[in-house]
Amino acid sequence: MPTINDVAKRAGVAPITVSRVINDSGYASQETRKRVETAIAELGYVPNVLARSLRSKRTNTLALVITDITNPFFTSISRGVEDTASAVGYTTIYCNTDESEKKEKKYLQLLLEKQVDGILLVPAHSTPDSLEFIQEQGASVVLLDRKVPNVEVDTVRCDSEAGAYSLIKLLIDRGHRNIVALGGPRETSTSVDRIAGYRRAIAEAGLADHEHVYYGPFTQASGYELTMKALTHNPLPTALFGANNFISIGAMKALRDSGIQVPEEIAVVSFDDLPSTLVVDPFFTVAAQPAYQMGQKATELLLNRLSGEAPQECQEIILPVEIIVRQSSGNVLA
Amino acid sequence: MPTINDVAKRAGVAPITVSRVINDSGYASQETRKRVETAIAELGYVPNVLARSLRSKRTNTLALVITDITNPFFTSISRGVEDTASAVGYTTIYCNTDESEKKEKKYLQLLLEKQVDGILLVPAHSTPDSLEFIQEQGASVVLLDRKVPNVEVDTVRCDSEAGAYSLIKLLIDRGHRNIVALGGPRETSTSVDRIAGYRRAIAEAGLADHEHVYYGPFTQASGYELTMKALTHNPLPTALFGANNFISIGAMKALRDSGIQVPEEIAVVSFDDLPSTLVVDPFFTVAAQPAYQMGQKATELLLNRLSGEAPQECQEIILPVEIIVRQSSGNVLA
DNA sequence: TTGTGCTATGGTAACGATACCATGTTAACG
DNA sequence: CGTTAACATGGTATCGTTACCATAGCACAA
Numbered sequence: 001m002p003t004i005n006d007v008a009k010r011a012g013v014a015p016i017t018v019s020r021v022i023n024d025s026g027y028a029s030q031e032t033r034k035r036v037e038t039a040i041a042e043l044g045y046v047p048n049v050l051a052r053s054l055r056s057k058r059t060n061t062l063a064l065v066i067t068d069i070t071n072p073f074f075t076s077i078s079r080g081v082e083d084t085a086s087a088v089g090y091t092t093i094y095c096n097t098d099e100s101e102k103k104e105k106k107y108l109q110l111l112l113e114k115q116v117d118g119i120l121l122v123p124a125h126s127t128p129d130s131l132e133f134i135q136e137q138g139a140s141v142v143l144l145d146r147k148v149p150n151v152e153v154d155t156v157r158c159d160s161e162a163g164a165y166s167l168i169k170l171l172i173d174r175g176h177r178n179i180v181a182l183g184g185p186r187e188t189s190t191s192v193d194r195i196a197g198y199r200r201a202i203a204e205a206g207l208a209d210h211e212h213v214y215y216g217p218f219t220q221a222s223g224y225e226l227t228m229k230a231l232t233h234n235p236l237p238t239a240l241f242g243a244n245n246f247i248s249i250g251a252m253k254a255l256r257d258s259g260i261q262v263p264e265e266i267a268v269v270s271f272d273d274l275p276s277t278l279v280v281d282p283f284f285t286v287a288a289q290p291a292y293q294m295g296q297k298a299t300e301l302l303l304n305r306l307s308g309e310a311p312q313e314c315q316e317i318i319l320p321v322e323i324i325v326r327q328s329s330g331n332v333l334a
Numbered sequence: 335m336p337t338i339n340d341v342a343k344r345a346g347v348a349p350i351t352v353s354r355v356i357n358d359s360g361y362a363s364q365e366t367r368k369r370v371e372t373a374i375a376e377l378g379y380v381p382n383v384l385a386r387s388l389r390s391k392r393t394n395t396l397a398l399v400i401t402d403i404t405n406p407f408f409t410s411i412s413r414g415v416e417d418t419a420s421a422v423g424y425t426t427i428y429c430n431t432d433e434s435e436k437k438e439k440k441y442l443q444l445l446l447e448k449q450v451d452g453i454l455l456v457p458a459h460s461t462p463d464s465l466e467f468i469q470e471q472g473a474s475v476v477l478l479d480r481k482v483p484n485v486e487v488d489t490v491r492c493d494s495e496a497g498a499y500s501l502i503k504l505l506i507d508r509g510h511r512n513i514v515a516l517g518g519p520r521e522t523s524t525s526v527d528r529i530a531g532y533r534r535a536i537a538e539a540g541l542a543d544h545e546h547v548y549y550g551p552f553t554q555a556s557g558y559e560l561t562m563k564a565l566t567h568n569p570l571p572t573a574l575f576g577a578n579n580f581i582s583i584g585a586m587k588a589l590r591d592s593g594i595q596v597p598e599e600i601a602v603v604s605f606d607d608l609p610s611t612l613v614v615d616p617f618f619t620v621a622a623q624p625a626y627q628m629g630q631k632a633t634e635l636l637l638n639r640l641s642g643e644a645p646q647e648c649q650e651i652i653l654p655v656e657i658i659v660r661q662s663s664g665n666v667l668a
Numbered sequence: 669t670t671g672t673g674c675t676a677t678g679g680t681a682a683c684g685a686t687a688c689c690a691t692g693t694t695a696a697c698g
Numbered sequence: 699c700g701t702t703a704a705c706a707t708g709g710t711a712t713c714g715t716t717a718c719c720a721t722a723g724c725a726c727a728a
Contacts, residue, residue: 001471001472001649003713003714003715004714004715004716005714005715011488013677013678014677014679015678015714015715015716016678016679016715016716016717017353017676017677017678019715020676020677023716025674025716026676027675027677028675028676028677029675029676029677032676032677041336044467044471044603046443046446046471047447047714047715048388048713048714048715049447049448049449049715050387050388050393050448050449050681050713050714050715051388051713051714051715051716052714052715052716053384053683053715054382054384054385054388054682054683054684054685054713054714054715054716055682055683055714055715055716056421056683056715056716056717057715063722067402069409069412069413069416070409070413070611072406072612075403075404075409076404078403078428079403079404079430082403082428082430091427091444091448092427092428093426093427094412094416094426094428096413096416108379112380113380113381113383114383114425115382115383115384120478131379136378137335137378137380138335138474151688156693164677174390175474212649220611221608227515246611246634249611249612249613253614256614256615274612274680275404276554277404277554277580277583278406278583278608278612279583279671280583280586280587280590280617281590283614295454337683337684337685338684338686339684339685347707347708348707348708348709349684349685349708349709350686350687350707350708350709351706351708352670353686353717354706354707357686359686359706360705360706360707361704361706361707362705362706363705363706363707364706364707381681381684381685382684383685384683384684384685385683385685385686385713386684386685386686387685387689387713388684388685388686388687388712388713388714388715389684389686389713390685390686390713391713392688418689526685527696536676559690587669647722
């Protein structure tokens with residue numbers, strides 16, 4: 001495989017001149033440029049980015065660390081990231097942590113070894129320490145979707161508390177008094193905030209006695225299981241609140257398997273919408289997060305940091321959620 | 335940021351010894367190993383993979399070039415790839431070509447510059463030439479999902495022709511005589527094969543006069559549009575065959591918007607299933623491809639090539655599709 | 669004329685690791 | 699006791715590129 005030196009020899013110039021032509025940096029006469037370009041074409045020369053990055057200390061690579069690309073929410077985020085990054089010549093490495101502390105650690109180490117310029121991180125088990133370590137190693141970080149307390153980091157997320165509050169308020173306004181929350185993990189900030197929103201709405205309506213919260217992973221299996229537990233209540237809840245899309249789908253399956261009609265017998269509201277490309281008849285009343293834009297914004301913020309254009313202080317961008325009312329929330333109770 | 339030399343100095347050894355400890359290659363006494371490890375920990379040393387790869391000529395990086403990660407089929411493939419690759423210490427770079435020739439070219443060039451060890455490619459506009467160029471540049475290639483004629487390359491895909499044939503046969507057995515195919519792009523091998531399967535079933539049943547094929551991109555919008563065209567037929571078709579998941583969802587929306595009941599008035603069958611995590615009540619009768627395994631197998635094949643374990647000749651692995659009969663195909667016609 | 673600044677190009681070192689070769693120490697064996 | 703082999707460590711060159719500094723021609727202003 002030809003190197004920059006081979007090209008230089010063939011074009012009758014110094015390697016550095018070839019470099020200047022390739023990168024369009026510094027001066028190069030029209031004629032030299034042409035000679036170099038033909039030499040490149042004739043040899044089928046492909047620059048070696050490893051060498052370039054080693055010398056220049058920039059890899060033009062970002063990393064996106066999410067929990068699971070299989071979740072459409074993260075899929076959309078990833079397209080937002082990828083599109084934004086690739087438009088300015090950056091590549092993106094994706095990592096799925098599956099909410100595992102071990103995987104997260106392993107990937108972060110790997111990414112640092114790869115000298116990525118920046119990391120977009122949906123923290124699963126990140127601590128202030130681990131974030132600081134990343135920054136010490138010269139990589140910029142932007143937190144996505146979730147908070148990590150007591151650190152100075154840029155963050156892009158949605159207002160989970162307000163979104164959940166609105167959903168529950170909507171149910172209460174329709175006459176529901178017995179609403180069960182199917183939460184995510186106890187330690188995950190989005191889950192915590194959504195439950196907080198639920199609590200605020202419940203408390204405001206003077207229903208503190210009717211507060212019922214279950215916790216579990218953000219999975220369909222958990223949604224199913226927690227719903228089955230909720231269905232042992234007497235009297236039955238009149239509405240369920242799923243803290244994310246998978247939980248709610250699991251809940252729906254549990255209700256179906258129990259022969260319970262939605263929304264006639266039990267109403268369901270949920271965090272996270274499903275992309276319209278995947279659903280024929282959207283059914284869920286949801287608090288929809290602008291996932292694509294989250295990825296986009298976070299990437300823009302990160303790129304600004306890298307180019308030194310961003311202001312010194314950390315930014316916390318909080319995007320609004322959109323409440324979309326559909327059938328699953330039903331009508332006003334009789 | 336500390337380098338291997340800093341570690342070496344602090345541990346009182348030569349850099350190469352540190353290297354041996356890190357990579358667990360060659361000999362190192364228990365005691366030296368310990369000294370090196372503490373030095374690494376104290377300095378917060380992180381090896382620089384760029385330098386390592388530049389010297390060793392291996393990046394331990396694969397690339398997955400797909401058309402759109404937003405399609406659950408490719409999402410599943412990507413998890414198959416990622417899980418298999420990361421289990422043996424490989425990182426994966428994802429690229430979305432969106433079926434664009436320009437993007438595909440741009441990404442392939444970029445990936446070669448990055449010196450990826452291997453590329454898993456869902457060819458959108460790849461030619462034998464472009465594949466050979468990749469191989470000349472020292473990267474291995476495995477084609478995924480689609481064929482490129484007249485090249486020697488490893489391939490992992492499903493039997494599109496047989497899958498489509500089975501779906502159409504199923505409709506014919508239930509009495510359908512007027513089945514419209516909503517195809518993908520004319521040039522894409524999967525689309526071509528699926529239409530071929532459709533044609534074979536139609537011909538076998540002596541229905542050549544009732545052959546109706548439309549072509550368009552693999553998108554929901556196209557599925558919608560083509561269905562609207564199909565609905566202008568007189569008499570109306572009794573069944574539709576969508577060549578991929580997005581097309582079929584678009585078709586369903588068109589039928590819904592036209593006030594046509596599925597399957598009562600028109601039956602629908604489709605290629606590609608949706609993951610059960612995303613659907614409460616699976617409805618489509620489909621030819622399901624084992625997407626995750628496709629990613630897995632392709633990655634294994636690629637890794638075998640890289641380690642030189644694979645036999646010389648190219649392999650073509652063809653996985654079977656599974657016909658899953660659900661409601662959308664309806665009952666036997668009256 | 670001298671000085672200044674733009675254009676165009678090149679030489680040398682360095683980025684941070686490992687490949688390759690060399691060397692010394694120790695244990696084991698006939 | 700000498701030879702062999704496994705163990706343990708190090709020196710030097712090199713991967714392919716760019717940073718940094720240097721040089722030289724030329725136009726133009728003072």
